[in-house]
Amino acid sequence: MRLTGWGRKPAVDAEVFAPLSIPDLQSRFPRVQFRGIPRGNGRSYGDSALAPQVLSSRRLDRFLAFDPATGVLRCEAGVLLADILDVFVPRGWFLHATPGTKLISVGGAIGSDVHGKSHHLEGCFSRHLDRFSLMLADGRIVECSKTQHAELFRATCGGMGLTGFILEASLRLKPIESAYLRETTFKAENLDHALALFAEQSRTPYSVAWIDCLSTGPRLGRSLVMTGDFIDDGRLRGTVKKPLSVPVDAPGFVLNRYSVAAFNALYYHRVRTAQRERVVHFDPFFYPLDGVGHWNRIYGKSGFTQYQFVIPKASGTAGITAVLQRIAASKRGSFLAVLKTFGPVNDNPLSFPMEGYTLALDFKLEPGLLPFLEELDRIVLDHGGRIYLTKDVRMSGETFRAGYPRWEEFQDLRRKYGADGVFRSLQSERLGL
Numbered sequence: 001m002r003l004t005g006w007g008r009k010p011a012v013d014a015e016v017f018a019p020l021s022i023p024d025l026q027s028r029f030p031r032v033q034f035r036g037i038p039r040g041n042g043r044s045y046g047d048s049a050l051a052p053q054v055l056s057s058r059r060l061d062r063f064l065a066f067d068p069a070t071g072v073l074r075c076e077a078g079v080l081l082a083d084i085l086d087v088f089v090p091r092g093w094f095l096h097a098t099p100g101t102k103l104i105s106v107g108g109a110i111g112s113d114v115h116g117k118s119h120h121l122e123g124c125f126s127r128h129l130d131r132f133s134l135m136l137a138d139g140r141i142v143e144c145s146k147t148q149h150a151e152l153f154r155a156t157c158g159g160m161g162l163t164g165f166i167l168e169a170s171l172r173l174k175p176i177e178s179a180y181l182r183e184t185t186f187k188a189e190n191l192d193h194a195l196a197l198f199a200e201q202s203r204t205p206y207s208v209a210w211i212d213c214l215s216t217g218p219r220l221g222r223s224l225v226m227t228g229d230f231i232d233d234g235r236l237r238g239t240v241k242k243p244l245s246v247p248v249d250a251p252g253f254v255l256n257r258y259s260v261a262a263f264n265a266l267y268y269h270r271v272r273t274a275q276r277e278r279v280v281h282f283d284p285f286f287y288p289l290d291g292v293g294h295w296n297r298i299y300g301k302s303g304f305t306q307y308q309f310v311i312p313k314a315s316g317t318a319g320i321t322a323v324l325q326r327i328a329a330s331k332r333g334s335f336l337a338v339l340k341t342f343g344p345v346n347d348n349p350l351s352f353p354m355e356g357y358t359l360a361l362d363f364k365l366e367p368g369l370l371p372f373l374e375e376l377d378r379i380v381l382d383h384g385g386r387i388y389l390t391k392d393v394r395m396s397g398e399t400f401r402a403g404y405p406r407w408e409e410f411q412d413l414r415r416k417y418g419a420d421g422v423f424r425s426l427q428s429e430r431l432g433l
Contacts, residue, residue, distance in 0.1 A: 003054065006296055007045040007393060009303035009365055010426065018056035022076075022141075022167050029055075029165075030139045030422070037425040038161040040105030041080060044112065045306045046393025047426035048160045055165055057107045063087070064168060071173040072130060077107030077166040082290075084173075089282070090236050093173040096128040100338075102287050107166040112390040113158035113351040117206040117228070117286070120343040124351055125171075126157035132169035137422035141167065155413045158351035160389055162414060162423050162433060177232040181206070181285050184227050185276045187268075191221025191321060195357070198341045201227045206285075212264040213337040213361060216328045220321065223339065224271055228285050240283040241291065260333030289336075298335075299364045305393050307373055308360035310342060311385035316357040319383030323359065323376055330372060334361040349406035352388045360391070370394055389427070397432040407433070 004011045014036075019025035036053030057078035065074040071093055073084065081095060082102040088094070099114040108114075110132060113124045122128070131145035134156060144153040156163045186201075188194035194209050201207055206228040215222045289295050296304065311319035320339070327334075338360045342353040363369055377399045380387065386403025387395050401407055411433060414420040420433070 003039075003042070003050055004303075005046050005048070005050060005393070006043050007303050007305050007365070008296055008299075008301075009393070010047055010050065012050050012052065012426070014050070014052055014054045016054045016056050018059045020059050022060065025060075025135065025165075025167070026139070026141070029135065030137065034422060035424055037423060037428075038107065038111070038165045040078065040108030040111075041103055043101055043104045043108065045391045047430070048389060048392070048428075049108075050426045051424060057105055057166070060167065071175065072170055073173055074168065074170045075106060076168045077105060077110075077132075079106050080104065081106070081109065085282075088173060089176070089179050092175055092177065092236055094176045094230070094282070096122050096172065096174050097125045098286055100287060101290055103290060106169055106171070107161075110157055110166055110169060111159060111161045113346075113348055114390070115340075115342070115353050117208045117340065119353055120202060120207070120341045121205060123343060124157070124346055124348075124353060126153075126346065126348060126351070128172045128174075129157070130170040130172060132156070133167045134163065135165040135167055137164065137418040151413055152417070154348045155350070155410055157346075157348045158389075159348075159410065160350065160425065160427065162410075162425070162428055163417065163419050164423065176230045176236075178230055178235050179238040179282050180233065180235055180279050181228040181230050181282060183278055183280045183285060185271050186225040186227075187271050187274050188221075188223040188225050190215075190219055191223070191324065192317065194221055194223040194225055194339065195317060197225045201225070202341070205229050207341065209339040210267065211324070211337040211339050211359070212268050213324060213327050214260060214264055214331075214333045216325075220328070221324055222268060224268065228280075230282075231279065238281045240281050260335060263335055264333065299362070303365045304362055305365060305369075305373075306336075306360055306362050306391040307376065308358060308388040308391045309376070309380045309385050310352065310354055310356055310358040310388070311380060311383045312354055312356040314356075315383040315385075319379065319385060320357055320359060322379045322383070326375060326379065327361070332363060332369075332372065334363060336360065336362040349410040350389065350404055352386070352390070354386075356385070358388075360388075392427065395431070397430065400431045 036051040039049040060076035060078040098116045109125045204227040209223040209225040211223045345354040
């Protein structure tokens with residue numbers, strides 16, 4: 001089967017093993033000479049879920065138990081976050097931590113230790129995870145939690161599938177009284193203004209900013225800062241528009257500095273006042289891109305990469321400013337440029353967030369892009385930051401090791417459980433894991 005990540009490059013021909021049940025998996029694993037990687041719904045952008053052999057969780061998609069007294073859901077690893085929301089929002093429950101797409105699996109959410117618009121208050125996905133079962137390289141199944149096989153728990157959360165295959169998990173949901181949020185949009189004149197707004201709104205449950213990454217001078221980093229909080233009107237069964245879809249690959253000439261600049265100007269000025277409030281359904285607030293099917297076709301057949309980094313708070317303003325200045329000078333605009341704040345780092349060796357600011361930008365894969373991103377890598381590292389593994393498709397091993405100083409601890413644990421000889425991806429080979 002031909003497989004790619006969401007960025008569509010690279011592509012590999014892979015042997016895919018997708019067990020129907022946990023007993024089915026136990027009866028056939030470990031397979032002779034398996035050297036591959038677990039994979040969920042294929043929404044990692046780069047090559048972290050690509051290998052010549054793939055162990056897919058997508059047919060392990062059953063809910064196993066739910067306790068309405070505690071909000072704890074037990075489900076198999078291939079269940080999508082969208083499946084959880086479809087069933088549990090009408091019952092008054094939501095996810096504590098969710099990324100910008102609901103089309104990822106629970107196993108993928110654990111493997112990436114995903115974060116969202118609530119990280120400054122609620123941390124990563126793993127913070128709301130009670131336990132999971134993990135199949136090791138030798139076929140044994142172990143229970144992992146913060147107190148049981150705790151080192152495996154911490155390494156697997158954010159470990160990109162490199163410690164074993166997650167079978168099922170128990171996660172805590174949060175109660176809500178509506179499917180709708182009150183969204184407030186603030187118009188920020190520049191980066192300093194945007195960061196000041198984040199600080200002022202630090203107690204608001206959800207916050208995110210869209211940045212015009214081509215603005216310069218006193219308008220560098222001009223943004224729309226959006227905050228949100230669930231309301232309590234009892235409307236748990238709201239509706240949203242049927243998703244549109246990009247039917248074919250866009251021609252390469254559609255995306256250029258002029259079209260991006262025009263889009264950015266229109267998007268920034270769509271909000272005409274300094275502050276706007278409205279009530280919105282959770283779906284477009286949390287998952288705006290899920291409303292456009294196959295949106296990765298916008299970047300054409302050559303594919304794209306999302307460059308996401310985090311810089312600690314102390315050097316955040318200087319670091320983000322330097323990156324934005326370099327992007328504006330290069331004329332390499334991005335339709336998507338999203339800024340968020342992170343709360344404290346957790347104890348998982350490869351989890352991405354640290355207390356500070358994170359910026360995500362999409363770039364079309366084209367000649368000259370990789371050297372340019374290496375320039376941005378140096379700025380990020382010089383300011384104490386690191387690159388998000390779930391979005392990565394080209395980072396060097398040196399850049400990885402500089403950004404994730406606990407990588408040796410992670411690798412030692414992989415050796416201890418024999419995972420280093422079995423669970424491997426194109427990304428792990430590139431990074432030297």
